[in-house]
Structures are given as structure tokens and as C-alpha cells.
Amino acid sequence: MLEATTKLNRCLEVGRYCSRFATENCPVRAFYCELQSLIEKKLQAMTVASLLHG
Numbered sequence: 001m002l003e004a005t006t007k008l009n010r011c012l013e014v015g016r017y018c019s020r021f022a023t024e025n026c027p028v029r030a031f032y033c034e035l036q037s038l039i040e041k042k043l044q045a046m047t048v049a050s051l052l053h054g
Contacts (some may be wrong), residue, residue, distance in 0.1 A: 005040055008032050 007013050009032045018025040025031055 005043075008036050008039070012036055 009029070010017040011023050012024070012032055018026065018029075020026075023039045
């Protein structure tokens with residue numbers, strides 16, 4: 001692992017920043033959570049060798 005994961009949106013960070021105070025019931029945040037998970041799984045599965053050999 002090279003560095004910590006970058007979050008897609010501030011609402012996914014530890015502090016769950018939201019200018020509307022809606023992180024618990026926001027459908028957009030739910031989508032971002034799912035997308036963040038998919039991206040992290042894909043990145044975890046990647047290796048330098050897999051990048052070089054396509």
C-alpha cells in the first residue's frame with residue numbers, strides 16, 4: 001500500500017462533513033459509500049505486475 005485511501009467526497013471522511021447535516025439519511029452518500037467500496041476493492045486487487053501485463 002502506498003498511501004491512505006482518498007475518499008470520493010468529504011461526507012465519507014471520518015468527520016462525515018455535510019453542509020446539510022444529512023449524512024445518516026442521504027441517498028447520495030449511500031451511493032458514494034457503495035462506489036467508494038467498489039473502487040477500494042479494485043485498487044486492492046491491483047499489482048504492479050497486473051498493470052504491466054494488462
